[in-house]
Amino acid sequence: MKLMKWTDLPNEGCSVARTMSVLGDRWTLLILRDTLFGIRRFDDIQKRLKITRHLLSDRLKRLENHGLLERKPYQERPTRYEYHPTQAARDFVPVMQAMTAWAQTHLPTEKSEPYRFLDRETRQPTDPKVIDVNTGVEITSQSIWVEANRD
Amino acid sequence: MKLMKWTDLPNEGCSVARTMSVLGDRWTLLILRDTLFGIRRFDDIQKRLKITRHLLSDRLKRLENHGLLERKPYQERPTRYEYHPTQAARDFVPVMQAMTAWAQTHLPTEKSEPYRFLDRETRQPTDPKVIDVNTGVEITSQSIWVEANRD
DNA sequence: AGTCATAGGTTCTAAATTGGAACTGAGTCA
DNA sequence: TGACTCAGTTCCAATTTAGAACCTATGACT
Numbered sequence: 001m002k003l004m005k006w007t008d009l010p011n012e013g014c015s016v017a018r019t020m021s022v023l024g025d026r027w028t029l030l031i032l033r034d035t036l037f038g039i040r041r042f043d044d045i046q047k048r049l050k051i052t053r054h055l056l057s058d059r060l061k062r063l064e065n066h067g068l069l070e071r072k073p074y075q076e077r078p079t080r081y082e083y084h085p086t087q088a089a090r091d092f093v094p095v096m097q098a099m100t101a102w103a104q105t106h107l108p109t110e111k112s113e114p115y116r117f118l119d120r121e122t123r124q125p126t127d128p129k130v131i132d133v134n135t136g137v138e139i140t141s142q143s144i145w146v147e148a149n150r151d
Numbered sequence: 152m153k154l155m156k157w158t159d160l161p162n163e164g165c166s167v168a169r170t171m172s173v174l175g176d177r178w179t180l181l182i183l184r185d186t187l188f189g190i191r192r193f194d195d196i197q198k199r200l201k202i203t204r205h206l207l208s209d210r211l212k213r214l215e216n217h218g219l220l221e222r223k224p225y226q227e228r229p230t231r232y233e234y235h236p237t238q239a240a241r242d243f244v245p246v247m248q249a250m251t252a253w254a255q256t257h258l259p260t261e262k263s264e265p266y267r268f269l270d271r272e273t274r275q276p277t278d279p280k281v282i283d284v285n286t287g288v289e290i291t292s293q294s295i296w297v298e299a300n301r302d
Numbered sequence: 303a304g305t306c307a308t309a310g311g312t313t314c315t316a317a318a319t320t321g322g323a324a325c326t327g328a329g330t331c332a
Numbered sequence: 333t334g335a336c337t338c339a340g341t342t343c344c345a346a347t348t349t350a351g352a353a354c355c356t357a358t359g360a361c362t
Binding site for chain 3: 003005006041042043046053054056057075078080081
Binding site: 002003004006010011012013014015016017018019020021022024025026027029030033036037038049050051052066067088090091092093094095096097098099100101102103104105106107109111112113114115116117118119120121122123124126127128129130131132133134135137138139140141142143144145146147148149 | 153154155157161162163164165166167168169170171172173175176177178180181184187188189200201202203217218239241242243244245246247248249250251252253254255256257258260262263264265266267268269270271272273274275277278279280281282283284285286288289290291292293294295296297298299300
C-alpha cells in the first residue's frame with residue numbers, strides 16, 4: 001500500500017487535512033497567534049516564543065508562501081521587515097477563539113490565560129459559540145450529523 | 152536564553168498552546184477526525200489515512216492519555232479494541248467545522264470535501280459561524296479586541 | 303579606528319521524530 | 333497444515349527539530 005506523506009496533505013480534499021498542511025507543523029499556529037496579537041518582528045517573536053531562530057525563519061517563510069503573512073518593510077538602512085497577518089490569517093481568529101474556549105474547558109490549568117478576547121464595542125469579554133447560520137442553532141456533536149459526501 | 156521545547160507546551164497558560172500540545176502533532180487531528188466520523192479500528196484508520204502503523208499506535212496512545220479517546224473492547228478471543236471519542240473529543244467538532252469553513256474559503260481546491268456536516272433535524276448542510284454568546288454578534292477579527300491579561 | 307549593540311537572518315552538528323518495510327502473536331477459516 | 337485477520341512492535345533510513353555559533357549591515361559610543 002502506498003503510504004501518505006505529510007507533504008501530500010495540501011492536495012487532500014478534506015479541509016481539515018489542508019488546514020493541517022498549513023498550520024499543523026510544530027510552532028506554526030503559535031507564531032500566527034503572536035502576529036495576530038500584535039507581535040510582528042523576528043526578534044520579538046523569537047524572544048516571546050523562545051524557539052530556535054532557524055525554525056522561526058522557516059515557519060515565517062511558509063506562512064508567507066501560504067498567504068497568511070505579508071512581509072512589510074518598516075525602516076530603511078538597513079531594511080527591516082515586519083510580518084503582518086493577511087485577511088486569511090485574521091479570518092482564523094474566530095477559529096482560534098473557539099479553540100481557546102475548548103481548551104479552557106477540556107485542558108484546564110492553574111495558570112491564567114495570557115490574552116483576553118474583548119468585544120470592541122462593549123469592551124466585555126466575549127464567549128464564543130459556533131452556530132449554524134441557516135437555523136441559528138448551536139452546532140454541537142449532538143446537533144449535527146456527519147455524512148460521506150458523494151458528489 | 153532558555154529555549155522552549157515542544158514538550159513544555161502542556162504547561163503553558165495559553166490555551167492555543169495547550170491545544171497544540173495535544174492536537175498539534177503531525178496526523179493527530181486527522182486521526183481524531185476519523186474517529187469522530189465513525190472510523191474506530193486500528194486497521195480501518197490506518198487504511199484510510201495511510202500513515203505508518205507505529206505512528207498511528209503512538210498517536211492513539213497519546214490521544215487516550217489526554218482523555219480524547221477511550222479504548223473499548225468490541226470482541227473477545229482475541230480481545231480487540233475500538234477507539235471511541237470522549238465528550239472532550241466530541242466537543243471539538245464545532246471547532247473542526249469552523250476550521251473546515253475557513254479552509255474552504257482560504258485554501259480552496261478542486262477536489263470535493265469528503266464529508267458533509269448536516270443538521271440532524273433538517274438534514275440540511277450546516278454553515279458555521281462563531282458568535283459571542285453575550286451579544287449574539289458574530290466574532291470576527293473586526294468585532295473583537297485582543298488584550299494582554301493581567302490578573 | 304575599534305568596540306558594542308540591534309535586527310534578521312544562516313550554518314553547523316546532534317537529537318528526536320517520521321517513513322517504510324518486515325515481523326510477531328493470538329485466533330479463525332478451509 | 334497453510335493462509336488470513338487484526339492490532340500492534342521492531343528495525344533502520346530519511347527527514348525534522350533543537351541548540352548553539354556565526355554572518356551582515358547599520359548606527360552609536362569611546
